[in-house]
Amino acid sequence: MPTVSTVNLTAPLLLLLLWATHPTMATNWLSLARLPRSRPVSGAAPCARLRGLTPGQVGVCRARGEVMESVRKAAEMVIEECQHQFRNRRWNCSTTARGINVFGRVMNQGTREAAFVHALSSAAVAVAVTRACTxxxxxxxxxDRKVRGVSPEGFQWSGCSDNLSYGVAFSQTFVDEPERAKGLSAGRPLMNLHNNEAGRKAILHNMQVECKCHGVSGSCELRTCWKVMPPFRRVGVVLKERFDGATEVRLTRIGSRTALLPRDPQVKPPAARDLLYLAPSPDFCHLDPDNGIPGTAGRRCNGTSRLAPDGCELVCCGPGYRAGRAEVVQRCSCKFSWCCSVRCQQCKNTVTIHTCRV
Incomplete structure (x- = not known):
């Protein structure tokens, strides 16, 4: 009779095996957005109990716990901004009801959507941490007080510039950790790392300058200026544009190393700020609970537009939509009252609403 042997795995080894067999861990930290604000996200005990963190990210949490509240805020920013940018698309960043993969298994695939979420996530962490620094x-x-002296434009660098270098460095440490742990010989880690960096560059290349005038009666004889990050909405817009122009790539061996090159040899190699993807996206038309795809049934669409992304034929995957009448209450006949308020009436209007068929 064969004997059955048992192996006692140490806790760290068991944790490593569980992580290695998990379908994806790179964006599971976004599940921090679902935690109640009253629950701590730093300290040795809380860090070990946070679902969705890789072992390396747990180590970052323990070593730099003061930053983890900013990471939680970043997770909330990602979900909110993703849903805003894709509100009129078939895939509208809908979140799953439960589990640590908030956008569903669609993130497991190397699609444009995964590329966008990775870029937005790395940018959100950099922005949230930088805001906390400021x-x-x-x-x-x-x-950041390193920028000093007179600029070529003639103003004096001074004030409290956003310390983006610190936020970017933490984003590289925390967000990139799962990819570095997997190694850099496979396509998906290389894709994720590239898109993570593209997200951070969307901030760096859109930094703004704010100034304050000094002089008699506001004459602005002297201006002192400092650098600030762009609004996160602007970062989302930039990355959405990169999503629309993303490049499909494939893993290619060049000598002793591997690289991601355009699948179409006629396409020029992508720049560092461009988004990359490895696999075509599903059509997102039909309900697929296993992959976190709600389908488009019941979605509102723009019945007067044919070619725009929010047009019914595109959102509803064809002519499968219907029109209905609905009564809406809107503000009307607004008047300005001195000083200082606006008074409006409530008007009822009947409008046509288009929705995708079930």
Whole structure:
């Protein structure tokens, strides 16, 4: 009779095996957005209990716990901005009811959608941490005062510039960790790392300058200026444009190393700010609960547009939509009252609403 042997796995080894067999871990930290604000996300015990973090990210949490509240805020920013940017698309960043993969298994595939979420996630962490630095909420960082002197435009660099270098460095440490742990010989880690960096570059290349005038009666004889990050909405817009122009790539061996090159040899190699994807997207038309795809049945669409992304034929995957009448209440006959309020009436209007068929 054969004997059955048992192996006692140590806790770290068991955790590593569970992580290695998990379908994806790169964006599962976004599940922090679902935690109640009253629940701590730093400290040795809380870090170990946070679902969705890789072992390496748990280590970052323990070592730099003060930053984890910013990471939680970043997760909330990603979901909100993704849903805003894709509100009129077939895939509208709908979240799953439960589990640590908030956008569903569609993130497991190397699609444009996964590319966008990775880029937006890395940018959100950099922005949230940088904001915390500027507000003085973190002990290890503060304002960026390295830029000094007179600019070529003639103004004086001064003030409290956003410390983006610290935020970017933390984003590289935390968000990129799962990819570095997998190694850099496979296509998906290379794709994710490229898109992560593209997200951070969307901030770097859209930094803004704010100034303050000094002089008699506001004459602006002297201007002092500092650098600030763009609004996160602007970052989302830039990355959405990159999503629309993303390049399909394939893993190619060049000598002793591997690289991602355009699948179509006629397409020029993508720049560092471009988004890359490895696999075509599903059509997102039909309900697929296993992959977190809700389908488009019941979605509102623009019945007067044919070619725009929010047009019914595109959103509803063909002519399968219907029109209905609905009564809406809107503000009307608004008047400005001195000083300082606007008074409006409530008007009822009947409008036509188009929805995708079930």
């Amino acid at each position: 507000r003085g909420e973190l002990e290890r960082c503060g304002c």
